Amino acid sequence: FPGLADVSISQDIPVEGEITVPVGSHSPDEDYSTLDEPVKDTIMRDLKAVGKKFIHVMYPRKSSALLRDWDLWGPLVLCVSLALMLQGGSADSKDDGGPQFAEVFVIIWFGAVVITLNSKLLGGTISFFQSLCVLGYCVMPLTVAMLVCRLVLLAGVGTVSFIIRLIVVGAMFGWSTLASTAFLADSQPPNRKALVVYPIFLFYFVISWMILTFTPQ
Amino acid sequence: IACLVMYLFAEFDDAANLLAANPDATTISIDEPVEIPKNQHSRLPEPGREEDDELLGTDDSDKTELLAGQKKSAPFWTFEYYQTFFDVDTYQVLDRIKGSVFPVPGKNFVRLYIRSNPDLYGPFWICATLVFTIAVSGNLSNFFIHLGKPTYHYVPEFRKVSIAATTIYAYAWLVPLALWGFLMWRNSKVMNIVSYSFLEIVCVYGYSLFIYIPTAILWIIPQNVVRWVLVVFSLCLSGSVLVMTFWPAVRDDNRRIAVATVATILLLHALLAVGCLAYFFDAPELDVPAPVIPAHNGTTVITKSH
Numbered sequence: 001f002p003g004l005a006d007v008s009i010s011q012d013i014p015v016e017g018e019i020t021v022p023v024g025s026h027s028p029d030e031d032y033s034t035l036d037e038p039v040k041d042t043i044m045r046d047l048k049a050v051g052k053k054f055i056h057v058m059y060p061r062k063s064s065a066l067l068r069d070w071d072l073w074g075p076l077v078l079c080v081s082l083a084l085m086l087q088g089g090s091a092d093s094k095d096d097g098g099p100q101f102a103e104v105f106v107i108i109w110f111g112a113v114v115i116t117l118n119s120k121l122l123g124g125t126i127s128f129f130q131s132l133c134v135l136g137y138c139v140m141p142l143t144v145a146m147l148v149c150r151l152v153l154l155a156g157v158g159t160v161s162f163i164i165r166l167i168v169v170g171a172m173f174g175w176s177t178l179a180s181t182a183f184l185a186d187s188q189p190p191n192r193k194a195l196v197v198y199p200i201f202l203f204y205f206v207i208s209w210m211i212l213t214f215t216p217q
Numbered sequence: 218i219a220c221l222v223m224y225l226f227a228e229f230d231d232a233a234n235l236l237a238a239n240p241d242a243t244t245i246s247i248d249e250p251v252e253i254p255k256n257q258h259s260r261l262p263e264p265g266r267e268e269d270d271e272l273l274g275t276d277d278s279d280k281t282e283l284l285a286g287q288k289k290s291a292p293f294w295t296f297e298y299y300q301t302f303f304d305v306d307t308y309q310v311l312d313r314i315k316g317s318v319f320p321v322p323g324k325n326f327v328r329l330y331i332r333s334n335p336d337l338y339g340p341f342w343i344c345a346t347l348v349f350t351i352a353v354s355g356n357l358s359n360f361f362i363h364l365g366k367p368t369y370h371y372v373p374e375f376r377k378v379s380i381a382a383t384t385i386y387a388y389a390w391l392v393p394l395a396l397w398g399f400l401m402w403r404n405s406k407v408m409n410i411v412s413y414s415f416l417e418i419v420c421v422y423g424y425s426l427f428i429y430i431p432t433a434i435l436w437i438i439p440q441n442v443v444r445w446v447l448v449v450f451s452l453c454l455s456g457s458v459l460v461m462t463f464w465p466a467v468r469d470d471n472r473r474i475a476v477a478t479v480a481t482i483l484l485l486h487a488l489l490a491v492g493c494l495a496y497f498f499d500a501p502e503l504d505v506p507a508p509v510i511p512a513h514n515g516t517t518v519i520t521k522s523h
Contacts (some may be wrong), residue, residue: 198342202342206349
């Protein structure tokens with residue numbers, strides 16, 4: 001290096017110091033090593049995540065928490081409880097009764113998959129499981145409606161009870177649709193929003209119809 | 218450029234007039250519609266040109282035409298390939314639905330609205346809506362008809378949903394398949410001017426089913442006269458869409474085969490409507506006290522009381 005020929009370093013001055021790279025106060029291993037924690041912590045963490053999502057559905061605000069950390073526990077619990085509550089309908093003839101458990105299950109999951117595929121094919125940017133997660137969690141108002149309907153039906157089957165059920169189911173249907181639209185609409189291309197929202201509307205309408213037409217034996 | 222535009226329009230006008238005047242003339246038309254430059258608005262609107270204007274559609278569909286050559290180039294095992302079948306905007310779907318409900322005499326649905334951009338969104342979701350509309354309306358109609366009878370116990374009749382789904386989706390996919398195969402076979406024998414791809418036929422059939430959705434809702438009215446008037450009306454509308462689409466494709470063939478094809482198309486369409494009416498909607502009963510029959514609606518033999 002010709003340019004450095006005239007640079008001289010005095011040999012009396014020691015060169016010393018510390019070479020440290022600042023690291024975070026915890027190593028990455030400690031974050032994800034959950035093997036040693038008590039089981040209660042593990043379960044509570046997941047339960048809290050599920051609970052937080054339920055609250056997001058109840059008060060739909062534009063939040064990315066529901067979308068980012070998707071899980072399918074909530075939809076599974078909701079779907080199973082809804083299908084269970086829809087049992088015990090007219091079972092005197094095998095035909096023409098209400099939907100069977102498997103039918104409800106298939107309608108909800110297959111419907112959610114089809115809607116997700118539809119939105120992705122139309123150019124949506126949401127991922128497959130995120131969309132399933134949102135659609136599943138937004139079934140919650142309808143599950144609440146089913147619960148209310150069963151309670152009302154315990155009191156009696158008549159015009160008044162039907163009107164109460166109609167109002168409750170209608171309101172919950174609107175809530176479900178609005179909640180899921182609030183979460184999903186942003187990820188769609190702007191001139192196709194209606195094309196994506198309509199199948200969601202149809203999906204919740206079918207579920208509401210199943211709830212409304214539930215008649216105990 | 219204005220001269221070029223005028224020249225192209227003159228050509229198109231002549232061709233349209235020739236076709237209108239002499240429908241039996243053998244004309245060769247390229248499957249891709251004529252590409253007109255975007256500056257349609259610069260020309261003076263003349264009364265004779267309005268027909269062309271309607272036929273050519275809007276500016277955006279011109280853009281679609283120009284890009285038509287670039288579509289469907291992805292291999293069929295990728296997701297992008299299937300995305301090309303959903304390349305429609307909201308207004309395009311609404312336009313296509315409008316075109317199926319208000320058929321313009323003389324205009325071909327495929328040429329006017331689909332224009333080399335067949336989509337699967339319309340057929341799939343119109344069929345899904347129709348399935349649930351028929352099931353729900355049938356259930357409601359039966360409920361109102363049998364209301365008040367002491368022996369009547371309401372059942373949701375959920376089985377009928379799966380039957381409706383099978384029927385309608387089979388109709389919307391198998392009949393176009395058969396028709397497409399038939400047209401391909403005839404094309405190999407007779408040099409035909411107009412040929413449709415399988416997806417375009419599926420598209421036409423899917424959109425032509427749209428009129429049955431409001432019809433099914435109106436079938437709740439428990440009057441036989443009303444129901445049959447609705448059947449005839451909706452059959453006329455959607456049948457005319459189908460006829461105007463497929464007549465140009467078969468008219469160069471043997472006259473009897475052409476008529477038979479179109480008649481079969483209409484017959485199947487009518488069969489679908491009548492079959493749905495008969496199976497899902499109980500006959501409205503006259504004011505005679507009905508015998509005590511448990512309302513197992515799915516297995517009741519429906520007899521028409523007219």
